[in-house]
Amino acid sequence: MSLPADxxxxxxxxxEPAPLLPLLHAFHDRDGYLSDHALRLIxxxxxxxxADLYGTVTFYHHFARDPRRTQDAPRVCTGPVCRLHGGxxxxxxxxxxxxxxxxxxxxxxxxxxxxxxxxxxIGASPATMTAxxxxxxxxxxxxxxxxxxxxxxxxxxATLAGYERTGGYAGLTRALDxxxxxxxxxxxxxxxxxxxGGAGFPTGVKWRAVADAxxxxxxxxxxxxxxEPGCFKDRVILDFDPHAVIEGMLIAAYAxxxxxxxxxxxxxxxxxxxxxxxxxxxxxxxxxxxxxILDSGFHFDIYIRRGAGAYICGEETALLNSLEGKxxxxxxxxxxxxxHGFEGKPTAVNNVETLAAVPQILRxxxxxxxxxxxxxxxxTKIISxxxxxxxxxxxxxxxxxxxxxxxxxxxxxxxxxxxxxxxTMAGLSGGFLAGDxxxxxxxxxxxxxxxxxLGAGGIMVFDDRRDMRAVTHNxxxxxxxxxxxxxxxxxxxxxxxxERLNGGGPADAAAWHAEVADIAFTMKETSACGLxxxxxxxxxxxxxxxxxxxxxxx
Amino acid sequence: MNETEQIELTLTLDGELVTFTLGETLxxxxxxxxxxxxxxxxxxxxxxxxxxxxxxVDVQGTRNPVASCTTVAQLDTVVHTESERLARHRRxxxxxxxxENGGAVSVDPLRGYASQELGLLIERCDARTDRFxxxxxxxxxxxxxxxxxxxxxxxxxxxxxxxxxCAEQEGDYAISIANRGFQTQIVTEFDHDLRDSACTFxxxxxxxxxxxxLADRKALRNA
Ligand SMILES: Cc1cc2nc3c(=O)[nH]c(=O)nc-3n(C[C@H](O)[C@H](O)[C@H](O)COP(=O)(O)O)c2cc1C
Ligand code: SF4
Ligand code: SF4
Ligand code: FES
Numbered sequence: 001m002s003l004p005a006d007x008x009x010x011x012x013x014x015x016e017p018a019p020l021l022p023l024l025h026a027f028h029d030r031d032g033y034l035s036d037h038a039l040r041l042i043x044x045x046x047x048x049x050x051a052d053l054y055g056t057v058t059f060y061h062h063f064a065r066d067p068r069r070t071q072d073a074p075r076v077c078t079g080p081v082c083r084l085h086g087g088x089x090x091x092x093x094x095x096x097x098x099x100x101x102x103x104x105x106x107x108x109x110x111x112x113x114x115x116x117x118x119x120x121x122i123g124a125s126p127a128t129m130t131a132x133x134x135x136x137x138x139x140x141x142x143x144x145x146x147x148x149x150x151x152x153x154x155x156x157x158a159t160l161a162g163y164e165r166t167g168g169y170a171g172l173t174r175a176l177d178x179x180x181x182x183x184x185x186x187x188x189x190x191x192x193x194x195x196x197g198g199a200g201f202p203t204g205v206k207w208r209a210v211a212d213a214x215x216x217x218x219x220x221x222x223x224x225x226x227x228e229p230g231c232f233k234d235r236v237i238l239d240f241d242p243h244a245v246i247e248g249m250l251i252a253a254y255a256x257x258x259x260x261x262x263x264x265x266x267x268x269x270x271x272x273x274x275x276x277x278x279x280x281x282x283x284x285x286x287x288x289x290x291x292x293i294l295d296s297g298f299h300f301d302i303y304i305r306r307g308a309g310a311y312i313c314g315e316e317t318a319l320l321n322s323l324e325g326k327x328x329x330x331x332x333x334x335x336x337x338x339x340h341g342f343e344g345k346p347t348a349v350n351n352v353e354t355l356a357a358v359p360q361i362l363r364x365x366x367x368x369x370x371x372x373x374x375x376x377x378x379x380t381k382i383i384s385x386x387x388x389x390x391x392x393x394x395x396x397x398x399x400x401x402x403x404x405x406x407x408x409x410x411x412x413x414x415x416x417x418x419x420x421x422x423x424t425m426a427g428l429s430g431g432f433l434a435g436d437x438x439x440x441x442x443x444x445x446x447x448x449x450x451x452x453x454l455g456a457g458g459i460m461v462f463d464d465r466r467d468m469r470a471v472t473h474n475x476x477x478x479x480x481x482x483x484x485x486x487x488x489x490x491x492x493x494x495x496x497x498x499e500r501l502n503g504g505g506p507a508d509a510a511a512w513h514a515e516v517a518d519i520a521f522t523m524k525e526t527s528a529c530g531l532x533x534x535x536x537x538x539x540x541x542x543x544x545x546x547x548x549x550x551x552x553x554x
Numbered sequence: 555m556n557e558t559e560q561i562e563l564t565l566t567l568d569g570e571l572v573t574f575t576l577g578e579t580l581x582x583x584x585x586x587x588x589x590x591x592x593x594x595x596x597x598x599x600x601x602x603x604x605x606x607x608x609x610x611v612d613v614q615g616t617r618n619p620v621a622s623c624t625t626v627a628q629l630d631t632v633v634h635t636e637s638e639r640l641a642r643h644r645r646x647x648x649x650x651x652x653x654e655n656g657g658a659v660s661v662d663p664l665r666g667y668a669s670q671e672l673g674l675l676i677e678r679c680d681a682r683t684d685r686f687x688x689x690x691x692x693x694x695x696x697x698x699x700x701x702x703x704x705x706x707x708x709x710x711x712x713x714x715x716x717x718x719x720c721a722e723q724e725g726d727y728a729i730s731i732a733n734r735g736f737q738t739q740i741v742t743e744f745d746h747d748l749r750d751s752a753c754t755f756x757x758x759x760x761x762x763x764x765x766x767x768l769a770d771r772k773a774l775r776n777a
């Protein structure tokens with residue numbers, strides 16, 4: 001079979017919504033890299049200045065630009081957990097194939113992932129690398145009632161037939177048959193569901209704002225960028241329960257009045273893309289997507305758009321710029337996406353986990369979801385737990401569960417003979433908790449009372465063997481690697497903190513501490529987005545909990 | 555009384571009740587009332603961008619200070635343009651910026667109209683130039699063979715005024731931003747020389763550059 005010609009690719013995508021990323025991927029997949037020739041064709045076809053397109057392409061780290069190092073050159077995860085499991089050594093062992101390092105690829109429960117073209121391989125050495133299926137979450141160890149994972153272990157749940165057998169699309173059917181969009185929003189608001197992508201904004205309130213906003217068409221965006229190190233929950237939902245995400249988007253669209261939606265999927269999840277594409281196809285064939293859904297007057301289309309390796313593209317306004325083919329800097333807010341989102345139109349951006357909870361809530365009463373939480377906070381949260389514990393994996397916990405219960409009773413505690421030295425919160429964005437502060441309940445008020453936050457729910461555990469300075473250096477280097485470069489405090493601050501965790505900065509201890517404190521203070525209060533505001537937490541918590549390791553290794 | 559009669563829009567600026575018009579930013583209001591808020595990424599001809607964060611002001615009821623250049627004035631807000639906290643942030647930001655080029659900030663005024671901005675601000679805000687030592691950002695392209703524009707990016711602080719003036723004022727889109735974070739670099743398409751790009755040598759980028767990273771070769775030659 002001959003490869004598609006340049007013009008075919010351009011014609012295929014030019015008229016589609018949000019065409020830049022898929023068109024770049026089409027050339028990237030065909031040629032193995034993005035040639036100057038390809039960019040010279042794409043720029044005029046999409047009306048993007050060539051200099052802008054060139055600059056934007058260099059922003060995305062998975063786009064190969066060199067024919068000698070194509071997308072088939074291995075990308076090896078050297079994230080916080082994978083480097084405990086030989087990530088760096090594997091990178092060295094694959095050097096002859098042109099391997100490069102990539103940040104956390106969301107397989108922390110299965111280290112070490114290697115991305116090669118469209119394949120994800122797992123292994124500790126080149127000889128043992130295989131492509132195993134993703135891991136299902138184990139049955140709830142606390143015997144707790146679940147929302148999102150309740151049916152995820154049922155065989156064939158990922159197929160339409162399996163999904164329908166286990167209550168699938170009952171939420172959508174109920175909404176369309178019995179409820180007005182206003183009633184759906186009220187139902188979701190009363191359930192207490194809040195955003196699971198990190199910011200925790202009440203979902204019903206967000207939908208209300210989109211529904212009330214002027215401007216057409218409106219959009220729903222599923223944020224499946226999952227770039228936070230130590231988070232791999234959205235991948236498991238997409239892989240084992242794709243229809244739940246589709247149904248959640250449909251309900252969001254009905255409630256807000258949206259006609260089209262995007263799933264912005266991170267580059268590192270090629271298998272999830274295949275699963276999602278098949279599920280979307282099935283949903284169209286069964287009349288759940290497209291025109292006159294379930295014979296109603298409701299229409300909705302979903303488009304998948306694949307990212308290209310940039311953590312900041314999970315930040316919702318950078319995501320919007322990325323979709324629109326612009327340089328993926330975050331936007332200044334206000335205005336917010338609810339009024340000025342995709343192409344300036346009202347847009348609901350929601351996380352995968354948030355959307356997956358919606359069908360379950362719509363099938364039942366709001367109080368059911370409310371009551372899943374142990375304390376004042378409604379519902380459940382998926383925690384991606386990894387690192388030095390006996391049973392890493394995704395756990396659906398009721399809000400209010402003590403962290404110690406999760407670590408010791410559910411996940412089996414540290415490895416034999418070891419003790420837990422520290423655990424990260426919110427992936428890396430919440431920094432570390434250690435010592436007595438590990439006595440905390442898993443909910444925002446609880447974790448915030450310790451000066452951190454729960455966020456997207458990634459927890460990485462480090463036992464007493466670990467050099468916390470090295471862990472911290474690696475963590476702040478991630479933020480430096482991912483800083484978009486728009487605002488001064490983060491662009492310079494992440495770099496300077498990284499250097500100071502790597503032996504740099506003033507030799508005098510007091511001057512070193514003063515510099516670190518000043519950088520952190522200004523980053524937290526003046527950065528233009530959440531990345532720069534959160535990044536100093538790893539350094540500050542390291543300095544606070546481990547003064548000996550600071551002094552010893554500086 | 556006519557119900558549609560416009561109510562006067564007012565807010566409190568450093569303890570003084572002041573008026574503003576719909577859509578005006580806090581920076582514009584403060585400037586009209588004689589406040590000299592420091593900025594580096596601001597150029598009144600360009601859309602406010604919000605990169606340097608020097609223009610931060612305190613707004614009662616918000617935890618963190620806000621960038622006045624991108625914040626639209628709202629009725630009855632209470633704004634402070636000076637405080638100990640703001641002074642500390644501005645100093646730290648300027649000291650970080652100075653560290654990008656190893657503390658070397660003074661340049662020949664002939665380089666360009668705005669070339670003294672960074673140096674003057676550092677003096678005014680009592681910022682040091684010997685803190686936050688570390689890697690250098692930006693790589694000069696002194697060999698870009700053209701008689702007009704010197705591209706001395708060792709002095710670049712990634713304010714993107716040049717990129718924005720080229721796009722917004724000239725419509726040339728000759729230059730853009732490559733890479734990200736501390737690796738950011740101002741480039742033409744494929745990082746070639748200016749004469750192989752869409753550049754028309756209008757010199758707007760030179761005149762808006764606040765550090766002299768872009769310089770007027772003719773002026774320097776004739777000096
Ligand atoms: C640096 C940064 C990265 C983010 N990455 C993600 C992400 O990968 N997935 C996600 O859902 N939200 C991410 N967010 C949060 C989004 O901006 C946004 O709040 C969220 O998608 C809204 O959905 P929710 O209300 O359902 O949580 C990120 C935020 C920041 C500041
Ligand atoms: S905080 Fe960092 S990631 Fe966010 S806008 Fe500023 S430079 Fe970009
Ligand atoms: S060259 Fe000058 S104007 Fe352009 S980004 Fe650098 S400092 Fe700003
Ligand atoms: S002038 Fe407001 S951020 Fe630079």
